[in-house]
Amino acid sequence: MRQILKTSLLLLTLSSILFSCTKDETTVALPVTAITVSNLPADTVLGINKITGRPFSAGKYTFFSLERNAIVPNTDSASTQWDLAFAGSKILTNGGTSGTGLGGAFIYTGLFDDVKTISNDSVFKTDNAPASFAVTFGSGKGWYVYDQLTSLITPLAGRVLVIRTASGKYAKVEIINYYKGGVTLPITASDSDKLSKQRYYTFRYAYQPNGSKTF
Amino acid sequence: MLMKLRFLYFLVFAPICLFSQVRFVKDTIQSQGDSVVVTATRSERKLSNVTVPVTIINAKSIQQIGALRLTDILKEQPGLSMTSGFGAGVQLQGLNPDYTIILINGEPLVGRTAGVLDLNRIALGNIKKIEIVKGPSSSLYGSEAMAGVINIITDATNKTPLQSSLRYGTYNTIDAGLNNTLASKSILYQGYYNYYSTDGYSIRPSTASRVTTPITRVATNQQFKYNLSNNTNVRVGMRFTNEQIKNELSVTNGGLTINSNGEEKNTDYNIASSLNHRFSNSLKTSFRSYITQYNATQNLLTISGAPYTDILDHVFNRLENQTDWVVNKKLTAIVGGGAVMEGVKSSRYDSEKIRKTNTNQYAFSQWEWTHNAKLILIGGIRFDQNQTYASAWSPKASMLYKINKQHRIRLSIGQGFKAPDFRQLYLNFTNAAAGSYSVFGTAQAQKVIGQLNILGQIGTLYNNFYQLKSLQPEYATGTHLTWEFEPNAKNNFSFQLFRNDIRNLIEVQQVGAYITGAQIYSYLNIGRAFTTGFEIEAKHQISKEFSISTAYQYLQTGDKDQIAQIKNGIVYTRDANGLSRKLNVSEYVGLPNNSTHKAQLKFNYSNQNGLFGNIRALYRSKWAVNNTNGNEVFDDGDSFAEGYIALHLSIGKDYMNGLGFQFGCDNMLNYIDALNLPNLPGRTFFATLKIQKSKKI
Numbered sequence: 001m002r003q004i005l006k007t008s009l010l011l012l013t014l015s016s017i018l019f020s021c022t023k024d025e026t027t028v029a030l031p032v033t034a035i036t037v038s039n040l041p042a043d044t045v046l047g048i049n050k051i052t053g054r055p056f057s058a059g060k061y062t063f064f065s066l067e068r069n070a071i072v073p074n075t076d077s078a079s080t081q082w083d084l085a086f087a088g089s090k091i092l093t094n095g096g097t098s099g100t101g102l103g104g105a106f107i108y109t110g111l112f113d114d115v116k117t118i119s120n121d122s123v124f125k126t127d128n129a130p131a132s133f134a135v136t137f138g139s140g141k142g143w144y145v146y147d148q149l150t151s152l153i154t155p156l157a158g159r160v161l162v163i164r165t166a167s168g169k170y171a172k173v174e175i176i177n178y179y180k181g182g183v184t185l186p187i188t189a190s191d192s193d194k195l196s197k198q199r200y201y202t203f204r205y206a207y208q209p210n211g212s213k214t215f
Numbered sequence: 216m217l218m219k220l221r222f223l224y225f226l227v228f229a230p231i232c233l234f235s236q237v238r239f240v241k242d243t244i245q246s247q248g249d250s251v252v253v254t255a256t257r258s259e260r261k262l263s264n265v266t267v268p269v270t271i272i273n274a275k276s277i278q279q280i281g282a283l284r285l286t287d288i289l290k291e292q293p294g295l296s297m298t299s300g301f302g303a304g305v306q307l308q309g310l311n312p313d314y315t316i317i318l319i320n321g322e323p324l325v326g327r328t329a330g331v332l333d334l335n336r337i338a339l340g341n342i343k344k345i346e347i348v349k350g351p352s353s354s355l356y357g358s359e360a361m362a363g364v365i366n367i368i369t370d371a372t373n374k375t376p377l378q379s380s381l382r383y384g385t386y387n388t389i390d391a392g393l394n395n396t397l398a399s400k401s402i403l404y405q406g407y408y409n410y411y412s413t414d415g416y417s418i419r420p421s422t423a424s425r426v427t428t429p430i431t432r433v434a435t436n437q438q439f440k441y442n443l444s445n446n447t448n449v450r451v452g453m454r455f456t457n458e459q460i461k462n463e464l465s466v467t468n469g470g471l472t473i474n475s476n477g478e479e480k481n482t483d484y485n486i487a488s489s490l491n492h493r494f495s496n497s498l499k500t501s502f503r504s505y506i507t508q509y510n511a512t513q514n515l516l517t518i519s520g521a522p523y524t525d526i527l528d529h530v531f532n533r534l535e536n537q538t539d540w541v542v543n544k545k546l547t548a549i550v551g552g553g554a555v556m557e558g559v560k561s562s563r564y565d566s567e568k569i570r571k572t573n574t575n576q577y578a579f580s581q582w583e584w585t586h587n588a589k590l591i592l593i594g595g596i597r598f599d600q601n602q603t604y605a606s607a608w609s610p611k612a613s614m615l616y617k618i619n620k621q622h623r624i625r626l627s628i629g630q631g632f633k634a635p636d637f638r639q640l641y642l643n644f645t646n647a648a649a650g651s652y653s654v655f656g657t658a659q660a661q662k663v664i665g666q667l668n669i670l671g672q673i674g675t676l677y678n679n680f681y682q683l684k685s686l687q688p689e690y691a692t693g694t695h696l697t698w699e700f701e702p703n704a705k706n707n708f709s710f711q712l713f714r715n716d717i718r719n720l721i722e723v724q725q726v727g728a729y730i731t732g733a734q735i736y737s738y739l740n741i742g743r744a745f746t747t748g749f750e751i752e753a754k755h756q757i758s759k760e761f762s763i764s765t766a767y768q769y770l771q772t773g774d775k776d777q778i779a780q781i782k783n784g785i786v787y788t789r790d791a792n793g794l795s796r797k798l799n800v801s802e803y804v805g806l807p808n809n810s811t812h813k814a815q816l817k818f819n820y821s822n823q824n825g826l827f828g829n830i831r832a833l834y835r836s837k838w839a840v841n842n843t844n845g846n847e848v849f850d851d852g853d854s855f856a857e858g859y860i861a862l863h864l865s866i867g868k869d870y871m872n873g874l875g876f877q878f879g880c881d882n883m884l885n886y887i888d889a890l891n892l893p894n895l896p897g898r899t900f901f902a903t904l905k906i907q908k909s910k911k912i
Binding site for chain 2: 109110111112131132138140144145147149150152154156157158159174176177182187202204
């Protein structure tokens with residue numbers, strides 16, 4: 001399956017190159033540039049509940065627009081203003097049970113730069129809370145692993161979140177880090193640091209504004 | 216890598232073959248005090264005539280370093296290292312504890328947790344020697360003897376009527392031992408008693424839970440030998456150990472800390488009896504029976520009052536015959552066979568009341584051809600027929616070639632296997648505390664999951680669910696080539712190349728999911744791995760009193776399927792900026808918990824007046840412990856335990872009147888790595904007093 005996907009990607013890429021070469025000077029899509037977002041807070045930990053011993057937070061998502069590269073106020077959560085919403089290790093897309101947009105996603109295994117064109121047979125999943133999410137939730141299942149021994153979250157290398165935005169356009173996202181400052185804490189860091197410095201996303205993305213599936 | 220090794224073999228071999236044709240030297244290899252070993256061939260042989268690599272640790276060296284438990288002595292042997300999950304297990308030439316069989320007087324110890332046999336269970340007080348055979352030895356010992364064999368031989372012929380010792384050390388560690396022997400013309404009795412207790416220690420700051428928990432162990436070993444006639448004798452040996460461990464656990468999961476306390480009780484007994492008869496000088500036979508049981512019970516109470524009980528009860532009974540036949544001057548044969556009845560009860564199976572059983576019948580044969588004074592060839596094969604998994608053939612061929620007075624070559628090639636264990640067959644465990652995932656052993660997986668499916672609880676079944684079938688044993692093919700050089704009585708040197716190729720490795724795999732999304736796992740024979748490297752050992756007697764010895768091991772390991780995946784470019788890591796990139800094969804570090812370099816240096820002093828002392832430095836280079844970047848292979852981007860040096864010292868004096876003193880300091884450099892080396896406390900001290908009645912009997 002992966003092989004087929006790769007081959008079709010390769011063919012598509014090749015054909016687009018050939019195509020653009022033959023019809024000189026008529027290329028429409030400019031290559032999109034990758035943007036890096038640093039330290040995006042995602043429902044950060046506020047403290048520890050003295051009775052249950054569990055960390056607590058405000059329980060609010062951070063809404064983000066890929067189109068405008070900006071945080072969207074929570075008051076606009078019921079709109080198509082946002083494309084991704086972050087809370088802890090959970091990432092929502094603006095569609096399905098999560099929003100009113102056309103949003104969806106799938107996780108591609110491979111490199112960010114290798115996602116040049118989204119093949120037509122790619123299936124975008126939509127959020128279907130609480131059973132499933134377009135960006136699969138859980139350690140080792142989606143974009144990260146959680147280590148029980150060290151209590152650290154590490155984004156998996158070679159995972160690209162291929163996103164359909166609220167307005168039906170396409171973007172690709174690579175999560176780089178989950179900790180404040182963009183550096184995963186050492187395993188020896190104190191428990192309080194591990195709690196207070198987590199839930200800060202660093203990621204890079206490329207957004208194609210023209211609606212095509214080519215980056 | 217294999218090609219490289221073959222080339223090396225050729226390099227080492229070719230000149231030797233040429234050399235041997237032009238020189239004829241009378242065989243006079245007779246090392247001083249040439250030891251007798253039994254483990255290599257299941258019969259008594261001089262060490263200098265054994266075709267496979269064997270290490271002997273004698274009682275004197277155990278005593279002089281102040282070793283109490285089997286772990287203490289094994290961790291100082293070249294090529295061996297200790298693991299720290301589920302007690303202290305031994306890793307031999309890069310292979311995990313499940314692949315080394317541990318014998319006491321030739322009979323296997325049982326009671327493994329997750330494949331690990333905790334070697335702290337074995338007290339060393341009445342041990343005559345320990346023999347370590349490296350390389351697959353299933354042709355003689357069957358399952359588990361895949362990496363090698365460690366045989367602990369107790370001293371039934373001790374001529375000392377009474378020995379006692381008392382030791383006190385850091386963390387309130389007390390060890391008391393008593394050994395007494397009674398003998399008449401036809402009866403020999405030996406009894407050994409040991410008491411050990413420690414308060415344990417905590418090397419993690421700001422936590423109440425101790426790395427080594429408070430523990431009390433008692434052990435006894437009773438041995439009888441009765442000579443019915445000059446040619447017939449009966450031997451009975453009984454061993455019993457009991458350990459009680461106080462548990463104060465503190466488990467943090469997802470920011471939630473659960474404290475619990477309770478007790479763990481492990482008991483272990485075995486009874487080995489044998490009837491031995493010598494028909495003539497060329498024919499003898501031995502009937503042996505062995506009964507053993509290991510019971511581990513853990514009772515915990517969490518602070519919320521919820522009880523937790525974990526029970527494991529393993530019985531292993533065996534009947535065996537072995538006949539040794541000297542066919543003629545050149546040919547010796549061993550033929551044997553037996554039957555094993557094994558059973559396990561566990562709270563992690565479907566019912567803790569029903570014992571899961573398994574039977575195994577086997578036959579083995581070994582032929583030894585002494586071609587001339589220089590060349591010995593051995594061939595052997597064993598067949599194991601099993602009730603619950605596929606049967607196994609284990610062949611082995613080995614040779615010893617004495618080039619001349621100073622040089623010896625040993626070469627062995629053998630196949631070893633490890634039977635699927637009870638957990639892989641019968642586990643029926645759902646972890647309610649961690650997302651309610653389930654693990655089912657293969658003997659029941661299809662049935663149990665099928666039933667759950669009828670009940671509508673199964674969400675998805677993967678393709679590999681339909682591939683589940685009765686497990687095959689795991690196999691290893693091992694080659695060991697050893698060159699020994701002994702220029703004179705004061706110096707000896709050995710160089711060994713080894714390579715083990717393992718196939719059919721049993722691995723846990725997700726085979727499906729519940730409708731809730733929780734994973735369902737079972738076991739499949741899928742993995743392929745290798746371990747390879749070399750070992751160098753050298754010893755030099757500086758003077759009558761001083762000696763120095765050193766050893767080094769170079770080790771490379773790897774999972775062959777993972778290497779193939781990396782080569783296919785489907786394994787990823789991150790660059791310095793945190794961006795993903797493909798992993799290079801050169802960044803792959805192989806199997807976890809394996810150090811590339813291990814080295815040791817020991818100085819030993821011992822004089823005629825009973826004064827002795829030694830200082831031992833043991834080095835281990837870094838090893839991978841955790842796949843932090845989540846790409847499922849161990850590479851440079853993962854977390855490693857740092858390399859370290861442990862330095863130990865011991866001095867003592869034994870007086871003629873039977874009194875003896877010993878002082879020691881372990882881990883003098885106070886090296887601590889709480890996370891990766893929980894079994895290594897900081898610097899500890901001990902003092903021992905010994906009294907023995909040395910009247911000859």
